[in-house]
Amino acid sequence: MSEAQNEHESPIKTPKQLIAAIVAGFVVPIVIIVLLVNYVGNAARTGAGSSAMTEQSIAERIAPVAKVEVKDASAPRVYQTGEQVYKAVCAACHATGAAGAPKVGSADWAPRLTQGYDGLLKVALAGKGAMPARGGTSPDDVSDYELGRAIVYMANASGGKLSEPAAPAQPAAGASAPTAAAAPASGDTAAAAAAATAMASLKTAAPAAAGGxxxxxxxxxxxxxxxxxxxxxxxxxxxxxxxxxxxxxxxxxxxxxxxxxxxxxxxxxxxxxxxxxxxxxxxxxxxxxxxxxx
CATH class of the missing domain: 1.10.760.10 (Cytochrome c-like domain)
Structure with missing residues (x-):
């Protein structure tokens, strides 16, 4: 009789045990939920704005606005290939045929190839239609010889058989840069004059004044x-x-x-x-x- 009675007795026999059981019933589930949430969202988080303090971001912010590049005027010039000039300057229009430019690789070049190398170079130096003189480049950045190489690259990629232009003579030791660059590589003084005139129109205009x-x-x-x-x-x-x-x-x-x-x-x-x-x-x-x- 006593054994059967013990089986039905509650383990909670005092008020303290009852309070402890109630508190545990609330606290334990909450602790379990918090642990589960932390486990699921345990991925590393990056605080808002923290990318601004990375080494790369800091280096970019403190980098100087301008850089001084000193060149030896008497050093031999390293010329760009025709493909390099095409990709850097000409491709913006000639790769897509934008603004009426003959698309490289298309039949648009057929009537232009009849002009020959000298005719094509003259057009490139002076500009035509929407294309500015020299494709918008400066003689200091892209020489006539490099423009000629780009023309040969585009023309030959479009069915032409033009020969590479002859490389200009490198300046002799001690020669000044202006003397070395005085003569245009093409030898066409009329084209050079036209190019200079066209490029002058793109140079700095007078400061703004009344009159717009x-x-x-x-x-x-x-x-x-x-x-x-x-x-x-x-x-x-x-x-x-x-x-x-x-x-x-x-x-x-x-x-x-x-x-x-x-x-x-x-x-x-x-x-x-x-x-x-x-x-x-x-x-x-x-x-x-x-x-x-x-």
């Missing part, structure tokens, strides 16, 4: 350089006057747009390829396009 000279400079740079892509919207360039395309870009602020134009963005090279244009003229061209899209 800054706006004129912006329109001039757009008409000679920017329209190659922005007039038709090729290469994802926002089309001139297209409010929908420009709206999200305008929201980023004019400083952002100016910096993108000066430093380059995606397929657009720095200054749109007009390396001789001043920063103020490039900004004026951006302002001109933005105003047309408002």
């Amino acid at each position: 000279s800054s706006a004129d400079a912006g329109k001039k740079l757009y008409d000679t350089v920017c329209m190659a892509c922005h007039a038709s919207g090729v290469m994802n360039a926002p089309k001139f006057g297209d409010k929908a395309a420009w709206a999200p870009r305008i929201k980023t602020g004019m400083d952002t747009l100016h910096n993108a134009a000066l430093k380059g963005l995606n397929a657009m090279p720095p200054k749109g390829g007009a390396s001789t244009a001043s920063d103020d003229d490039v900004k004026a061209a951006v302002d001109y396009m933005v105003n047309a899209a408002k």
Whole structure:
């Protein structure tokens, strides 16, 4: 009888045991839930803004704005290959046929190949249609010889059989840089003069004054350089006057747009390829396009 009675007796015999059981009934499940949540969400988390303190981010912030590169004027110049110049300068239009440029590898080159190397080089130096003189490059950055190599590369990739131009003579020891670069590689003085005239139109304009000279400079740079892509919207360039395309870009602020134009963005090279244009003229061209899209 006593054994049966013990089986039915509660293990809780005192008030203290009852309180302890109640507390354990609440606390233990809560502890288990907390442990499970911590286990499931145990992945490492990166605090908001912590990426700004990485070594790379800090190095980028304290990096100098400009760098001085000292070159030996008497050292032999290392020339770019035709393919290198094509990829860096010409591909923006000639890879897609933008703005009427003959697409590399297409039949568009057939009538142009009849001009021969000298005729093609003359057009490249002076500019034609939407293409600025020298493709928007500076003689200090891309020589006539390098432009000629790019022409040969594009022409031969499009069915031509042009020969590589002869490399210019390297300056003799002690010769000054201006003397070494005085004669154009092509030997065509008329083409060189035309190129110089065309490039002069892209150089720094007079400072803005009353009468809207800054706006004129912006329109001039757009008409000679920017329209190659922005007039038709090729290469994802926002089309001139297209409010929908420009709206999200305008929201980023004019400083952002100016910096993108000066430093380059995606397929657009720095200054749109007009390396001789001043920063103020490039900004004026951006302002001109933005105003047309408002």
